[in-house]
Amino acid sequence: MFTKVNGIGLFGMNAFPVATEIHAGKGISDFRIVGLADASVQESRQRIFSALKNSGIELKNKSFIINLAPASVKKAGSSYDMAILAAILAAQESIEVDLQSAAFFGEVSLGGGINGVCGALSMAIEAQKNGNRELFLPHENAAEASVVSGLKVYGIETVTQLKNHLTGRKPVTPHKPYVPERAAYHTLPDFVDVKGQENVKQALTIAAAGFHNVLMIGTPGTGKSMLAKRIPSVLPAMTFDESIETTQIHSVAGILDNNAPLVVNRPFRPVSHTASAAGLCGGSGIPRPGEISLAHNGVLFLDVLPEFDRRTLETLRQPVENREIVISRATGSVCYPCNFMLVAAMNPCPCGNFGHPTKQCVCSPQAAAKYAGKISQPVLDRIDIQVEVNPVSYTELSGEGAAEAAAESSATIREKVEKARLIQEERYHGTAVRSNSEIEPSMLGEVCVMDDSAKTLIKNVFDKLGMSARAYDRILKVARTAADLDESGLIMKKHVSQAISYRSLDRKYWGRG
Numbered sequence: 348m349f350t351k352v353n354g355i356g357l358f359g360m361n362a363f364p365v366a367t368e369i370h371a372g373k374g375i376s377d378f379r380i381v382g383l384a385d386a387s388v389q390e391s392r393q394r395i396f397s398a399l400k401n402s403g404i405e406l407k408n409k410s411f412i413i414n415l416a417p418a419s420v421k422k423a424g425s426s427y428d429m430a431i432l433a434a435i436l437a438a439q440e441s442i443e444v445d446l447q448s449a450a451f452f453g454e455v456s457l458g459g460g461i462n463g464v465c466g467a468l469s470m471a472i473e474a475q476k477n478g479n480r481e482l483f484l485p486h487e488n489a490a491e492a493s494v495v496s497g498l499k500v501y502g503i504e505t506v507t508q509l510k511n512h513l514t515g516r517k518p519v520t521p522h523k524p525y526v527p528e529r530a531a532y533h534t535l536p537d538f539v540d541v542k543g544q545e546n547v548k549q550a551l552t553i554a555a556a557g558f559h560n561v562l563m564i565g566t567p568g569t570g571k572s573m574l575a576k577r578i579p580s581v582l583p584a585m586t587f588d589e590s591i592e593t594t595q596i597h598s599v600a601g602i603l604d605n606n607a608p609l610v611v612n613r614p615f616r617p618v619s620h621t622a623s624a625a626g627l628c629g630g631s632g633i634p635r636p637g638e639i640s641l642a643h644n645g646v647l648f649l650d651v652l653p654e655f656d657r658r659t660l661e662t663l664r665q666p667v668e669n670r671e672i673v674i675s676r677a678t679g680s681v682c683y684p685c686n687f688m689l690v691a692a693m694n695p696c697p698c699g700n701f702g703h704p705t706k707q708c709v710c711s712p713q714a715a716a717k718y719a720g721k722i723s724q725p726v727l728d729r730i731d732i733q734v735e736v737n738p739v740s741y742t743e744l745s746g747e748g749a750a751e752a753a754a755e756s757s758a759t760i761r762e763k764v765e766k767a768r769l770i771q772e773e774r775y776h777g778t779a780v781r782s783n784s785e786i787e788p789s790m791l792g793e794v795c796v797m798d799d800s801a802k803t804l805i806k807n808v809f810d811k812l813g814m815s816a817r818a819y820d821r822i823l824k825v826a827r828t829a830a831d832l833d834e835s836g837l838i839m840k841k842h843v844s845q846a847i848s849y850r851s852l853d854r855k856y857w858g859r860g
């Protein structure tokens with residue numbers, strides 16, 4: 348007897364349809380899976396036979412040949428179990444469900460349960476694209492798949508439940524459709540907690556508004572980590588499509604929260620300096636997404652930047668530029684998006700005290716230079732804004748001064764950021780550019796129009812400091828964002844001057860302008 352059910356496969360975050368064909372017969376006992384299925388797929392035989400036995404379901408056939416088509420695509424993992432199981436059941440039971448419009452994926456456990464799998468959202472999207480109207484998947488993944496519109500999602504807990512539904516004996520209730528949620532800003536740490544540091548907050552506001560990468564340099568305990576953590580709270584809410592893409596990546600990595608089917612807050616991914624290149628950019632057998640992709644549409648935070656392995660940092664250059672990463676392995680190549688805002692922090696020297704108003708730095712100038720020098724020029728070149736974080740005074744911390752009253756909440760800052768983002772959206776409509784950080788050199792002249800005093804200032808600084816063309820470009824981009832925050836079409840002197848101040852640390856720590 349020949350039966351066919353629709354399965355879904357996954358490679359990286361790309362899902363694809365897999366027709367699961369079965370030929371079941373009464374002859375000699377046999378079980379074969381063909382169609383470029385690797386060892387992990389072959390093991391489904393043990394899982395399914397044991398699960399059926401433990402569910403009290405007797406097999407009426409003895410020989411099974413299963414073909415996973417297209418046979419030209421490699422298949423790995425346990426998520427083909429459910430489709431194979433459904434095909435086995437369909438070969439021996441009278442099925443009430445329209446198998447043509449249904450799709451199946453999930454892992455079967457030896458005891459007869461159904462286990463959750465990674466990447467369910469991508470597979471659910473694929474099912475919908477294929478015109479499947481009903482999706483049978485592990486109960487654990489049902490909430491995640493319910494985000495996809497036009498699909499009736501059945502979260503299955505046991506083999507028996509699936510059999511009873513398919514035969515019409517006891518139908519399962521479909522999962523309730525997803526009700527769109529808004530970003531939960533109230534759950535994020537807020538800038539209102541940070542006393543003083545007005546100049547840093549200003550720099551971070553500009554960074555958030557133009558999606559510029561930023562580096563904070565300061566002595567220990569000045570609040571760099573505290574400030575970094577608060578950046579997602581001032582970024583505009585993700586669009587539905589951004590949420591879907593970020594969730595897909597988190598789903599493939601298996602880090603999705605079961606209670607929150609869709610990631611609605613922009614990610615904040617702090618990375619330890621001990622991270623490997625694979626941990627950062629992705630890797631292993633079927634390449635999994637790395638931290639840069641988990642930070643997609645959000646913030647990647649590299650604390651103590653000089654402590655990172657130099658080669659690990661270098662691997663960031665390409666993805667920072669391309670906003671996606673292609674990982675090639677013998678099993679094939681996978682592309683993951685990684686449009687993140689890079690936020691880095693560092694101490695000014697090995698002992699940390701260089702530039703502290705009262706504490707003494709014990710480092711030799713050579714040691715300090717070597718420390719800063721661990722960050723290569725190409726990496727520094729990808730950071731538009733550098734800002735010094737100085738210790739706050741007692742008056743600011745205690746709130747006895749006037750500064751405390753001025754501390755802005757994240758909501759207030761976000762409002763300004765959103766306005767500036769809208770201006771950019773309109774400006775770059777119809778181009779590949781999304782924010783000022785992505786302005787192409789060829790667009791600078793048209794997009795960054797300065798008034799006369801701004802031109803004079805940048806010319807003077809250019810001549811006096813021997814500024815590089817690259818530094819000039821970056822100053823213009825940051826000045827563009829500062830002007831957008833002011834809702835000014837023309838870039839004025841104050842915007843240029845602010846942008847220049849975010850490059851002045853180059854000279855102090857890396858001895859160049």
Ligand SMILES: Nc1ncnc2c1ncn2[C@@H]1O[C@H](COP(=O)(O)OP(=O)(O)OP(=O)(O)O)[C@@H](O)[C@H]1O
Pocket residue numbers: 540541542543544565566567568569570571572573574693694739744
């Ligand atoms: N401006 C501030 N307002 C309120 N609290 C602050 C401020 N700066 C620092 N703190 C307090 O000090 C703690 C240490 O700050 P944080 O860990 O952010 O410092 P850091 O600059 O990252 O230090 P390190 O260089 O050691 O990593 C914070 O958790 C916070 O409690």
Ligand SMILES: [Mg+2]
Pocket residue numbers: 571572573650692
């Ligand atoms: Mg810190």
Ligand SMILES: [Zn+2]
Pocket residue numbers: 696697698699700701708709710
């Ligand atoms: Zn020092």
